[in-house]
Amino acid sequence: MDTLQGEALKFGERFGPRLAQLTLNQSFNRLSSALRLYTHALDLVPSDVALVAFMTALEGLFSVATQELSFRLALAVAWFLEPELHQRRVIFDEVRDLYASRSKIVH
Numbered sequence: 001m002d003t004l005q006g007e008a009l010k011f012g013e014r015f016g017p018r019l020a021q022l023t024l025n026q027s028f029n030r031l032s033s034a035l036r037l038y039t040h041a042l043d044l045v046p047s048d049v050a051l052v053a054f055m056t057a058l059e060g061l062f063s064v065a066t067q068e069l070s071f072r073l074a075l076a077v078a079w080f081l082e083p084e085l086h087q088r089r090v091i092f093d094e095v096r097d098l099y100a101s102r103s104k105i106v107h
Contacts, residue, residue: 030061035057037053049105054098077092078091
């Protein structure tokens with residue numbers, strides 16, 4: 001089994017029941033909002049609308065900034081996902097590119 005799959009399964013087993021209980025009626029917070037956006041984005045068509053929803057979910061989880069949003073979001077996501085410096089830079093660049101695409105769609 002792939003290490004990432006194994007870790008995801010362990011996370012799901014541990015936190016899945018609690019995360020499944022988070023609904024709009026029970027909770028309105030960053031995690032529940034991000035989970036709802038992510039879940040709905042999986043089925044969105046066209047894909048540009050889905051990208052906006054996915055990026056909004058990431059923004060809700062990782063950003064509290066009101067300035068330099070793309071930089072701060074990319075930095076937070078990269079630090080969360082990758083311990084190795086070179087790979088962290090790759091993730092940072094990917095998230096900034098995605099956020100730039102999101103901005104072009106929205107604005």
